[in-house]
Amino acid sequence: MCEAMAFYDRVEECIREVRADLNARPPGFLRELIAGVRVAQKVGLRSSIRHATIVLLIRLHNRLFDHPQHAQIPLSEGARSGLIGLHLLGGEREVQDALPCASIPSKTFHWALSAFSIDPRRYHFVDIGAGWGYALLLAASYPFRQVTGIEFAEELHAKASVNLDWAKAAGRIKTPHAQVRCESALQAELPQGPSLLFLFHPFREPVLRAFVEHVEESLRKHPRPVVVLYANPADRHVFDREGVIELKSRGVASWLLRLFSPVAIRAYAFTRPPPALTD
Numbered sequence: 001m002c003e004a005m006a007f008y009d010r011v012e013e014c015i016r017e018v019r020a021d022l023n024a025r026p027p028g029f030l031r032e033l034i035a036g037v038r039v040a041q042k043v044g045l046r047s048s049i050r051h052a053t054i055v056l057l058i059r060l061h062n063r064l065f066d067h068p069q070h071a072q073i074p075l076s077e078g079a080r081s082g083l084i085g086l087h088l089l090g091g092e093r094e095v096q097d098a099l100p101c102a103s104i105p106s107k108t109f110h111w112a113l114s115a116f117s118i119d120p121r122r123y124h125f126v127d128i129g130a131g132w133g134y135a136l137l138l139a140a141s142y143p144f145r146q147v148t149g150i151e152f153a154e155e156l157h158a159k160a161s162v163n164l165d166w167a168k169a170a171g172r173i174k175t176p177h178a179q180v181r182c183e184s185a186l187q188a189e190l191p192q193g194p195s196l197l198f199l200f201h202p203f204r205e206p207v208l209r210a211f212v213e214h215v216e217e218s219l220r221k222h223p224r225p226v227v228v229l230y231a232n233p234a235d236r237h238v239f240d241r242e243g244v245i246e247l248k249s250r251g252v253a254s255w256l257l258r259l260f261s262p263v264a265i266r267a268y269a270f271t272r273p274p275p276a277l278t279d
């Protein structure tokens with residue numbers, strides 16, 4: 001299922017185009033059948049089957065694992081919600097390049113921590129683009145040194161804050177410190193200790209590139225271990241740079257991720273502070 005979601009988004013775009021062409025004719029099942037054939041003609045049969053598998057996995061994960069958890073959280077927004085009409089902090093570029101809020105499938109999250117051998121006691125976990133706080137709550141159930149959610153949509157931040165208070169009151173938190181901050185990713189001050197930065201494809205490439213430079217700037221001031229977990233790594237080439245290595249996933253969890261996760265996930269380590277910038 002490698003790079004599953006980036007591929008999924010491309011096929012979904014094609015399906016939207018085909019549906020728009022058909023313009024609601026003919027009605028019902030026949031229209032869906034014709035749309036299916038046209039999509040298969042455009043993207044190929046193998047891609048259509050792969051897309052159908054991802055749709056199935058998304059629905060299975062949601063039905064079996066995530067929907068029951070979302071239902072317990074007071075202000076859950078479910079698996080996907082848009083940003084239209086929300087108050088977004090940050091510059092014009094960050095607003096333009098922001099992607100809608102989707103919550104990480106919980107199994108993908110747990111498998112990734114295991115597959116990349118993350119020792120939570122070592123890191124401050126930071127969710128860059130925390131949405132209404134699902135990944136944050138999942139992370140807070142591990143003994144990370146600290147857990148912080150950074151979200152630039154005021155309304156989502158407010159929901160994440162309520163959800164975190166609920167989780168604390170319900171005794172679901174294993175980390176000693178958990179907080180949410182309403183900030184934009186490019187303006188957020190990053191922790192000065194060893195950090196695990198979690199990104200579930202929150203923004204498009206230009207902002208991702210600027211964010212990675214923001215991390216490098218912070219590493220120049222405070223050299224320390226920094227690992228990035230990048231879910232739905234559509235713009236992973238941004239991490240092809242000096243001083244960054246890709247981590248290999250290992251063990252049973254690695255296979256579970258490859259075979260059964262609806263969302264691909266990659267991990268990168270910043271191996272040394274980047275050289276100082278010269279004018």
Ligand SMILES: C[S@@+](CC[C@H](N)C(=O)[O-])C[C@H]1O[C@@H](n2cnc3c(N)ncnc32)[C@H](O)[C@@H]1O
Nearest residue numbers: 098101102103104129131134135152184185202
């Ligand atoms: C795909 S959602 C991920 C939600 C959460 N990490 C999870 O997995 O449950 C991405 C979030 O990133 C936020 N976002 C996008 N651009 C941002 C930026 N520049 N600064 C902070 N948050 C941003 C969006 O508002 C959205 O809530």
